[in-house]
Amino acid sequence: MVIEGGRGRGINVWDAFTHRYPELGVNAYRLSIAWSRIIPRGKRSRGINQDGINYYSGLIDALLARNITPFVTLFHWDLPQTLQDEYEGFLDRQVIEDFKNYADVCFEAFGGRVKNWITINQLFTVPTRGYALGTDAPGRCSPWVDKRCYGGNSSTEPYIVAHHQLLAHATVVDLYRKKYKGRYPDIMRQLVGSRLPNFTEAEARLVYRSYDFLGLNYYVTQYAQAIGPSPPGQLTAMTDSRAKLTSKDENGNAPGPPFDAKGTFYRPRGMLDVMEHFKNRYGNPLIYVTENGISTPGSESFDDSVADYKRIDYLCSHLCFLRKAIEEKKVNVKGYFAWSLGDNYEFCAGYTVRFGLSYVDFANLTADRDLKASGKWYKKFLQANTKDNENQGLLRSSLSFENEKLADA
Structure with missing residues (x-):
């Protein structure tokens, strides 16, 4: 959940909501810090907003006082506009140093109390949706992709942005430790060629294994269909992989139940499959599931919204396969965060969808929150799990999980 805070305001619903975390039974909470709230003008040299520091500090203290461990994301797509105006943000290498300085401020202010940091949320989103498709800020793409984009090149800019995000991430991690050697995969360098930026030797050492844990956001399932190379004038990062993502297979079959009304679907077993992939390919790294959830229409009535049995089925089925990954496949998963605690403003979708375990009246944001079904x-579920030894299985539960939940959806 992205939380910004604000100077001079009274206690808001998110502050008051912290006392309900223990009531829900959670022992960890993931939040994102707004870069522009900590450093309004983007660069550390231009001043730090102490009111922003104080706000997040109070929130972290409130969580710890209730024995809730904070997991903090440093960048959730909210680049300060001043840096976008000044040098086009992540298109320029200057952003690496500015992100490092911003992270350093956060580490200095909160590092004594926050032990789990996530550098960049969903690293692929800004390059693809912000610079290849133009659907997200800053809205750049090639004119043949979308004439509404104010500028851009869908064949090169996504790679430059992703490249700088990787370096920004690695530079922040290097505040703690040194790296060895790394580079882009051979197949990626082969397909993208000269459009892919190069790491210097020092940068490659910096990037290699620049993480302590992997944060996995898992929602839907898609098929990958092989495609040929794009015409020279229509190159884009979205097709350089020579694959096209589709919601149904070549016979029109969906991978599982519908996720929303937009033609996307989910397959709970995919949670197990992707966990096994990480284990087998990357040496069983430490993993936290940092987002997993399903939306319902924001236009639903209160009664329909709180009777969200579809969400129970979604969470239950995914948790069952996560449990299977941990207990049977021995995948190194240590935590799980449902998205989200309460209904909130979703990027692009706004208030048109609801992901929360608690109901929020969008017309009256100060109203009490109501736990949904x-x-x-x-x-x-969490209360049942607290009776188990942590090493005996994160998700062992006394709740009844029907055998069909483990069937291939």
Whole structure:
């Protein structure tokens, strides 16, 4: 959940909401810090907003006082506009140093209390949606992709942005430790060629294994269909992989139940498959599931919204396969965060969808929050799990999971 805070305001619903975390039964909470709230003008040299520091400090203290471990994301797509105006943000290498300085401020202010940091949320989103498709800020793409884009090149800019994000991430991690050697995969260098930026030898050492854990956001399932190379004038990062993502296979079959009304679907077993992939390919790294959830229409009535049995089925089925990954496949998963605690403003979708375990009245944001059926179920689920030794299985539960939940959806 992205939380910004604000100077001079009274206690808001998010502050008051912290006392409900223990009631729900969670022992960890993931939040994102707004870069522009900590350093409004982007660069550390231009001043730090102490009010922003104080706000997040109070929130972290409130969590710790209730024995809730904070997991903090440094960048959730909210680049300060001043840096976008000044040098086009992540298109320029200057952003690496500015991100490092911003992270350093956060580490100095909160590092004594926050032990789990996530550098960049969903690293692929800004390059693809912001610079290849133009659907997200800053809205850049090639004119043949979308004439509404104010500028851009869908064949090169996504790689430059992703390149700088990787270096920004690695530079922040290097505040703690040194790296060895790394480079882009051979197949990626072969397909993208000269459009792919190069790491210097020092940068490659910096990037290699520049993580302590992997944060996995898992929502939907898609098929990959092989395609040929794009025409020279229509190169884009979205097709350089020689694959096209589709919601149904070549016979029109969906991988599982519908996720939303937009033609996307989910397959709970995919949670197990992707966990096994990480284990087998990357040496069983430490993993936290940092987002997993399903939306319902924001236009639903209160009664329909709180009777969210579809969400219970979604969470239950995914948690079952996560449990299977941990207990049977011995995948090194140590935590899980449902998205999200309460209904909130979703990027691009705004208030048109609801992901929360708690109901939020969008017309009256100061109103009390009501646990949905999914929130009550999740509370019981967590209470059942607290009776187990941590090393005996993160997700062992006394709740009844039907055998068909483990069937291939």
